[in-house]
Amino acid sequence: MDGTLVDTEQVWWEAVDKVAVGLGRALTGADQPEVLGRPVEYTAGFLSRTTGADFGAVAAALHEEFAVRVRSGVVPRPGAVALLRALRDEGVPTALVTASPRQVADTVLAALDAAGAGGFATTVTADDTTDTKPAPDPYLAACRALGVEPGACVAVEDTPTGVASAEAAGCHVLAVPSLAPIPGAPGRTVLASLEEATPDRLRALLTGTAGPRFVVRELTTRRARVGEEFEATVRGLVRGSGPGDGFTFAKADGPDWVRVSADGRLSGTPAHPGTDRVTVTAADPSGRTARLTARIPVAAAGEPLVPLLRVMSWNLWLGGAAVDDHRDKQLKALIDADADVVGLQETGPDAARELADALGWDHHHAGDHLAVLSRYPITARLGDPGPGFYGAVGARVRLDHGTDVVLWSAHLDCAPYGPYDACFDGLPEAELIAREEESGRTGRMRGVLDALAGGLAAADRAPVLLVGDFNTPSHLDWTADAAPARGGRGPVAWPVTRAAEDAGLRDSYRVAHPDPVREPGATWSPIHRDHEDGSGRPEPQDRIDYVLFAGDRLEVHGSTAVTSGFIAPWPEVAGNDWPSDHAAVVTSFTVRKESPRKP
Known part of the structure; x- marks a missing residue:
């Protein structure tokens, strides 16, 4: 519970x-x-x-x-209410088994009832058995009350203690870790969230064959516009028991104008503005189905197609391979962020293509580690076609008739690292700046800005975005007021971000959050709380990932550093929901219409 x-x-x-x-x-x-x-x-x-x-x-x-x-109030976990309602609607009996006392369980039951997710056939609390979890007694008592054998039950648990109790009783287990990681094992399935669980999937745990499932329950497509043909796809987002699964897609519900083809394409021409919702089913050859709700925002005729642009920068951490099911977790993160254009770093050779194919997006991948993804058409590919691990890659994206943006994704050298020099070694500002030059970051940023120069000169017509993992702090963060959190150093005129500012680029996160003390916005690192050298020193938490912009057609609407779900510290990261060692940065911009050009 x-x-x-x-x-x-x-x-x-x-x-x-x-x-x-x-x-x-x-x-x-x-x-x-x-x-x-x-x-x-x-x-x-x-x-x-x-x-x-x-x-x-x-x-x-x-x-x-x-x-x-x-x-003071309890909040249902993501997917819990939907799963309980679905089980109730299908007549599947459920029992609540908890190590909490009856008083606490009753409070939680009241909250679930209020959310429309009550209806447990029985409840077993810590007050009801002589031995509670991890002993099997609570689950054995629940099975007796339900009148079923443990082997015919699926126990949903979030802790190793609960898993041990259910498995000792002989139940199949679906583990959804909360704070402590839980590895997979025979008879045990581990999911990142109850949002991935359905009655069919629970039944599949008993039969040993999984039915189809979508990576997410809901998503928002690219925007449509009244009177114009629209197309999107969801075929890359369904999973089954094996790579040979063939799925047939169909429309279960939604407005008449939307068609869903058997291969998972959504298409049609909307007649009215608003947000339309379409329920899509995917059926495997045996007839088992999964459902997805697609939200389609529809602009009025003559209105801008993309009035609000969401831009994301994300370091995928060597493709994400250190985390189990990393590709699907990356897809979920991109969908949850509702990003329109994304700059990726450390992609590895396959991530950008696989993510773009699954989403039905355009992409530009240069070298093995830099890429741009876009749910809108990429019309030009910019920069060195074969950069190394560090460098930059760019793309021109057509948002609408007469509205383009140019996005560059950059990854700068990682060592020597300024926060270590300042916080661990106590170097003064002059030496910190000299070490930045030594790292190669300052020179590489000059090269990136040279590549952007032509676009920056025309940024009022086609806005320019420079995103990426710069591996350096910002001079906007290391101020005198913030010095106590920065090893006593501040202000520090970090040269990489100063160079970008001097070139006319603005830091979207600091536009949205001017005070670095109240809103530090750290992106390094959600998994490194202590330094890796084993000394026990806290890892300096800093903002080293950026969404910079130029051009008066973009106005910052909001910006946030993003992680999600369960995140265990290094090295126990395989079960993490968030498949990276960096937080992502997501900035939303209001896109203004282009001003008439002067003659």
């Missing part, structure tokens, strides 16, 4: 940590097996043994701290 159906596993961890800190012992990652998925009494015993505090007092404090947090 906690962390599986509702987002309380983090709440439980925070409650235990607060009590532990009060006892003089803050929690660490090594304490997860003693906390996550455990009943109050177990964790109280753990804290009592390790701190010498009275067991009864610790248990009471944990009960109170957790109850206060739960009463």
